[in-house]
Amino acid sequence: MRPARALIDLAALRHNYHLARARHGARALAVVKANAYGHGAVRCAQALADEADGFAVAFLGEALELREAGITHPILLLEGVFDATELDAVVRHALWIVVHHEAQLRMIETTPLARPLNVWLKVNSGMNRAGFVGDAVAEAWRRLQASGKVADITLMTHFARADEPEVIATPAQVERFKAATAGLPGSRSLANSGAILGWPQARGDWARPGILLYGADPMPGEGNGLQPVMTLESAVMAVREIDAGEPLGYGARFVAERRTRVGLVAMGYADGYPRVVPDGTPVAIDGRPGRLIGRVSMDMLTIDLTGHPDAGLGSRVELWGRQVPVNHIATAAGTIAYELLCNVKRVRFNYIG
Structure with a gap:
């Protein structure tokens, strides 16, 4: 699945x-x-x-x-x-x-x-x-x-x-x-x-x-004690390494400055994750801070696993939620959390609590 x-x-x-x-x-x-x-x-x-x-x-x-x-x-x-x-x-x-x-x-x-x-x-x-x-x-x-x-x-x-x-x-x-x-x-x-x-x-x-x-605080500072309700997440589905100077993804926007370990994640703009976010947009990889690299595709995106030696196939990737506030992704995309949340589709919805 x-x-x-x-x-x-x-x-x-x-x-x-x-x-x-x-x-x-x-x-x-x-x-x-x-x-x-x-x-x-x-x-x-x-x-x-x-x-x-x-x-x-x-x-x-x-x-x-x-x-x-x-x-x-x-x-x-x-x-x-x-x-x-x-x-x-x-x-x-x-x-x-x-x-x-x-x-x-x-x-x-x-x-x-x-x-x-x-x-x-x-x-x-x-x-x-x-x-x-x-x-x-x-x-x-x-x-x-x-x-x-x-x-x-x-x-x-x-x-x-x-x-x-x-x-x-x-x-x-x-x-x-x-x-x-x-x-x-x-x-x-x-x-x-x-x-x-x-x-x-x-x-x-x-x-x-x-x-x-x-749980998306509309006020600057986000200091009101709200709890995020949605965690948008997926997992690493493939891993590869690219050499320094090699491009990654559509448009070759990201070019590796060193040998880079790349994780391919099952999440794309058809799921509601914004295509326009830049390299360096935050993610969490098995609970640790990480970053997106390369352009977001329809069904997939890529993340930097170079500093995550224990991560690999099946590693959990949070796109937004408790560790990665949706407001931060909205800022990276030049929009607001309302739009990102309303646009989520195609993924499974699981309810807890």
Whole structure:
């Protein structure tokens, strides 16, 4: 069997959820959109079933997958509905929905519903991607109430730069949110992962931890005690030696400066490991620090075994996880941990904890 796998530590997932809830000090929706950031939405939701106050997904299909798997908790649709016909399923499955633009508001006003909705009304406090602005927030709130089709309204916003503690954008967004919602009753939800960890003034009635649940710290320094949930690993499948001056792999990017012992590893960009990482990108070889050499191929990559005399066929290679933080690989690839985690595919998924 090909040794490439993603090992998912559900105990670490629960640890991170408890940390988020304790830091925020109130209820928290565990964000499991995009297949739980690539970790498996159903398995992650089931692992948090005795812990979480509820879940958040992007759209209706993701919510229905959880309902079909027996998840009975509140589930919030962060994108809301895309057309009025989805409202019937929202009601039947007792889902919560975000309302962030005029067309969604009109759908509620004009569609007969069997039961009233739980709505999260989104405020655009400065990200300028979705939500109502300024006086339009109170007007939307009044229209929802007047429709007679809403049981509860939570007021929410989303931060653009909460993962940048040196930037004042987040406090400014908090103040805009407070101004837009002044005098309106209802629970408040502001804090995403970065705000939970770095901005106490952004705490409200509901938090929405996402990336932090999976152990990728969004804040500089990574000093918040998160535990990585995914370990992406494989094994050495072949070993060879090349002389000084010999090239390795596509494009001959790596040229050996000395006689080099090369390990061939069953992992490539078709599995979700980024093709663009440079020579020297960290790996762990049988628990010891090592480095990638040569360009990542579709199904394979190569590592330097020269300083690892005991390593050979079958040696375990961690691409990211407890020893090699996924944020370090994301930096090497010029991207973010979110993208790497969401892109993992084709490998076996094994769950522990």
